[in-house]
Amino acid sequence: MTAPVRERAALDPEVVAIAADRAAAYRDAGLWRQELVSDLVLDRCRAQPDRCAVVDGDRRMTYAELARAVHEAAGRLRTLGIAPGDRVCVQLPNCLEYVVLVLALQHVGAPPVLILPAFREHELNHIVSVTRPVALAVDSGTRRFDQHGLARTLRDRHPGLRHLLVRGADRLAEGETDLAQLCRPGPGGTAPGTRRTGAAAAGAAPHDAAVFLLSGGTTGLPKAIPRTHEGYGYMIRTAVGIAGITSKSVTLAVMPAAHGFVMNCPGVLGTLIAGGRVVLANPNSPAGAFELIERERVTHCTLVPTLMLQWLAAAPGSGADLSSLEVIQVGGARPGAEAAARVRTELGATLQQCYGMSEGLLCFTRLDDLDETVHTTQGSAASAADEFRVVGADGRPVAQGEMGELLTRGPYTVAGYYRNPEATAAAFTPDGFYRTGDLVRLDPVGNVVLEGRVRDSINRGGEKISAEELESIAQRHPRIVQAAGVAMAHELYGEAVCLYAVLDGGGPLGLRELRRFLEQQGLAAFKFPERLEIVDALPLTGIGKIDKKALREDIAGRLAAGTP
Template identity: 55%
Template sequence: MWDKLVRIDPLRARRYRDAGLWGPDRVDETVLAPSFSRGGELALVSGERTLTHGELRLAVNACAKRLKDNEIRRGDLVIVQLPNDIELVVLTLALSKIGAAPVLTPTALREYELDHVARITRPVAMAVPARHARYDHFALARRIRDGNSSLRTLFVSDVDSPDAVDLTELCGLPGSPGELVDGELATLDDPALCLLSNGTTGPPKVIPRLQEAYGYQLRTTPGLAGVGPGSVYLAVMPATHGFVLGCPGVLGTLGAGGTVVLGPSAEPEAAFALIEQHLVTHCTLVPALAERWADAAEDTGFDLTSLEVIQVGGARPRPGQVERIPAVLGCVVQQCYGMSEGLLNYTPTDADGDVAFHTQGMPASPADEIRVLDDSGRPVPPGGTGQLLTRGPYTVGGYYGDPDATAGAFTEDGFYRTGDLVSLHPSGSLVVEGRSRDVVNRGGEKIPAAELELLAAEHPGIAAAAVVAAPHPRFGEIVCLYVVPQGDWVPELPAVRRFLQERGLARFKLPERMEVLDEFPYLGIGKVDKTALRADLAARPS
């Protein structure tokens, strides 16, 4: 079982256990612990639907039994592609409880990425909404099932079909006291859940977050953000992303005894209404979204005075993006820098302006180890910029079922090569200076240039393709596709977007700008000169 799983070094694992960092509880037990002392208090809100902490525990236990009734067992993997709703939380915890790891997948991903994930994980089931954001996820799930023999069961919400199990009923409260899970449950060595990498070097990689390590993260991060039993966390970005799920996010807030409001939209008008209605105290945003909230808050009729902390992460803010938040939103800005593979960094909630606005935080755990190295692998001098490597009690040991990716991203002694260039602020906080990998960061979504270039080059009218980031006021960066045409083809962006979409590429990865050259500038080694392309882009009208 779990033969594709890469575990961290046993000696380090023992050290974390002996130090009391790794505890004896599974993730579902950590998250549901408040149900015994705060069972009647509100845990989840999604539209008009609510669950108390006690009801959440009952729903998770009932769902776990129903999963077993559907022949989902310990050692299985299940793709979970759901929006922010109660079913996402209940199903994730129930699967984690029985040792059938949920592979949490953003709803924006399409056939190209999902087929890749399914080939790696060999899932036995997939959970989707029938439709979401005008897209037919049920049809997508059927196509993924048809192409993957391991996938036998579809859990689908809001659909009446003999081809699917009703997801809403699966995750509902028990119909009788006897509806309790029994038999084999997850062990502490099992994955609690799997996240997807942002795919900085190609399609998404599968990141197995183990029970002990992820449980430590969920117990550690609430205190760093000031989250406790009286906190109300608003999830407006997808909770299938690690940042929103557990930093402390949805699961960390629930485990601390707080309330989670699952919002359908991050647009200021919709989010501000929820903040006023539910007295929201905490939220996580990417920098561009935080800036839009600050703009909207300048002239809003909504009462936002309950806000205490806005966490900002996913990218380093540009100058001016977050400085206004304390004044116009009336709350603390906490910068968060981390990765789905593990390491998390936070600025203190009482940090001065220089640290709060211009650095990206300090490691969450005293057991986190970081190295900042130059291109030769030597430590950089104080204040210098270098590549960040890390390992620690909640950083994974490798990717699931992908030994090549693991070998490329992890050193022999277990350090993860983040691909980020950082420097160390005198306060001890990290400053993210850039990326050593070729990606476009569109509103916190990392889009690998190489992946898009390979797909675009398959177009019969494109002789060569190159991707660079174009500045954008809302998303920070968007994809600009440079092309060299082939033959008599006349390059048109809509046609290229359709071509890429027909190949199953997620919509957020599609180019939003295209420039045409007769030939690319090259470096002496035959590599496209991206620096020259960026200079060319800067000289063109936007």
């Protein structure tokens, strides 16, 4: 039996706790341990201080340097007044400072809220409103987007946002801290001890939040999902074994680390916990990724199907040495079986299909599964303690092999959203099962076959886009009376957005003008429509709702006929 959890109230009572009887069972079974995710990494730093831990361009950091950087950053964060129970929003590209800051915040007990770099004012304002951070970490931005300026706007708007931690800025104002300086390692020597004493003892406990992930926002703006050290740590440790990560592994992060898939499945954190090497990059092309694979002898990488297809197209003529690749994890959407089969022949790696969600559940094909399973299913649950229900529209279980909505609960699936009781009540059953909104079938041995979505959303290359959210913002345009977004087939992304719009009769409206307007509204660019159809009226169902099925059929017919 595991040691009892410290008798201390949670730092944040608004984190919805898993039912006490299930929590006790997970602890008794040894699934939940008395450990913090940051300490799992820092313990590895003590065990192998001279090994390279993180690579970011020309910068390389050993495990000893990583430990010193984390401890120094934690101290500097405390000096700023960031305390246990605070939250810090982190919107950074893949970089060394990202890794150090996430671990340092966990060490302090101030969980990071991981935000995609593509999010803009519309999404960021909502996330800050919900999570109420005391600090926001951002990059300075680019010529096209002033991220630093937006951060200042948000700070002016939200009085509780006291600090900006900025990477790469030329000038800093009061209340702003140079993130590179905050994350720099302390003096040389062996890695410092990792167990907490003195001032650090007031940090997080295993039942506190380690990190906040964000939902895909398939029914609107993103929801905040607090993942506790107990469940999050168990999930990462389990994923490490399933993905075959060892101390000899080299993981390349090419997708944003704000994706849970990249950070923790097993991703960046899992590789560091296993003692491997993490290579951080933001390549603009497969060629840039291939160069890193060859140089660093990368063994593992995480991709969405869109990137997988780009890699498959680029590999034959690249001349790159990809022979070190062992495992390519593909998730975020269902890849085609034919393309999945090409990963082995053209990239020389084992494909591992992954299916999961920020709320918890992970499924993987196993590295020794038959090709048919790997190419046509999204794998089975990571843990034997994961529970499934597949139900029909009436909420009753369907027969084995029939399609229905997947409901799940388990040792790393949360019990509710943060500061959003309405969404929690809608998404979770009274006995703790999460309604995924995904339509699935289970094969005879329990592998999941993803068939689609119950709710109205568009899956653009693994990024979930809420039609409702896009419609609401598009209808702010002075010319648009009514709007309806639907998924249409797309050769590269699998699905893309087609927006149908009814205008006020005052003249034409082009797609380019609409996209500029959505940009001005602060909407993330990946949510923009790829096609705009102007219609006199939207079709309605018998009960007066917009007939999305008719619109999907209409755009499918237009695409099939080659209508521009």
